[in-house]
Amino acid sequence: MVVENHVPLQRLNTFGIAARAMRLARVRSDADVLALVRHPDWRWQDTFILGGGSNIVLTGDVRALVLKVEIPGxxxxxxxxxxxxxxxxxxxxxxxxxxxxxxxxxxxxxxxxxxxxxxxxxxxxxxxxxxxxxxxxxxxxxxxxxxxxxxxxxxxxxxxxxxxxxxxxxxxxxxxxxxxxxxxxxxxxxxxxxKRWRVELGYHDLQRKVAETGITEPSPQQVFDWVCQIRRAKLPDPAVLGNAGSFFKNPTVTPEQCADIIGRDPHVVHYPMPDGSVKLAAGWLIDACGWKGKTVGRAGVYEKQALVLVNLGGPTNPCTGGEVMTLARLIQTSVYERFGIRLEPEPVVVG
Structure with a gap:
């Protein structure tokens, strides 16, 4: 097992934020993990487990030993x-x-x-x-x-x-x-x-595909294709525009809270949940507060989907994790002041 030093992480996180791992080990088998656990130089080190880097915001260099998981099969x-x-x-x-x-x-x-x-x-x-x-x-x-x-x-x-x-x-x-x-x-x-497969078409975007195509009983492959089309239309490709996908969780509220919000904003997007709560669309809340397309430094809110924060600086002049988190906090404050809802970020903040 080779532990590399001062490894650039910009290509290992989908936001494209520039940072370094002070030490990084590529884990390709169980044996690699055990070698690290048993090695006297590494067994007591703090570690950070890194997969595809799609759900993290790097706010600085990573001091912990980064375990880059690459186990195939x-x-x-x-x-x-x-x-x-x-x-x-x-x-x-x-x-x-x-x-x-x-x-x-x-x-x-x-x-x-x-x-x-x-x-x-x-x-x-x-x-x-x-x-x-x-x-x-x-x-x-x-x-x-x-x-x-x-x-x-x-x-x-x-x-x-x-x-x-x-x-x-x-x-x-x-x-x-x-x-x-x-x-x-x-x-x-x-x-x-x-094997007793059942199609799941409960979300509005999929119901719209049914209406557009006239296909009321789509195959699994058809659902797969629809989901890919929907996501590509709404979400930026991280290879082109750095991002961590949906940045905030969709909040859940009581039916009474939802009724209060509907009374003020009848068009709020919401979904009843099996447990009686109501899930609100975080992207709609953010858009309603006017954040779509707004920026803080080189971090911005995606112009097509307010739920996604993006790296507008590209690979040569990327945004910083600090800019991303400043933008995120401003959005949280704005949504709370208007709707009384506290948005919770999905990505893990590292650094």
Missing amino acids: RRLVHEDARGWLVEAGAGERWHDFVAWTLQQGWPGLENLALIPGTVGAAPVQNIGAYGVELQDRFHSLDAIDLETGAPLTLRHEHCAFGYRDSVFKHERPHAGGMGLKGRALITRVRFWLP
Whole structure:
């Protein structure tokens, strides 16, 4: 295992923010992780686990040992009359994995197409889009305890999944379970894809596709294509315009709070939830406050989607993490003052 020094991170985070890792190790196998855990020079070092870099904002150089997860692999673990159990290495690109499952004839992940990042990062964030969350398809995962080197296998009940949340985002015991932030490095993730497939078309953008095409019973591949078209139309490609995807979580409120907001702003975009709460569209709230297209230094609000903050400086003169977070705080204040809603950022702030 080779540990590199002073590694540029600009190409390793989708925001394209310039920063360096003081030390970085590329993890391509379980053996690489164990070598680091057992090495006297590294076993007690603070670590930062880096996947696809799609959900972070770097506000400075990273002093901790960066573990760049690049573990490959895709395979069918088991098949029976009920469904398929599919596994992927933590370093696999999430979108490529979703496309591969459909190519094999195993539907179920199509609503999660084109989400940036890696498979190993997906459970940490409990990624979700268009009516489906990772927890809906999650079976189990393998990880290694970075303190002891012990192997871990976690099933659904161990992961404390919530809205863009999991046990991997908490340092202390969470929701009655353990806290594994910075302690467990995920190596492989498994998904259960039922053969009794059911299309998920609950979101307005997908319903609009049904109306436009007249296809009322789309195939899994058709849903995949629709989701890709919708996301490409609304969200910038990080390879062209640096960003971390949706920057804020969609807030949930009580029906009474939602009714109060509707009374003042009848056009607010909202979705009733199974537990009786109401989810509000954070992008709509931000747009209603007039932030679309506004900038702070070289950080800006994407002109086509207010939920996305972007790097307007490009690769040669990129925005700083400080500019991004200043813009984010101004947006939070604006939304709170108008709607009484506190927006919570999705990305992890590092540095």
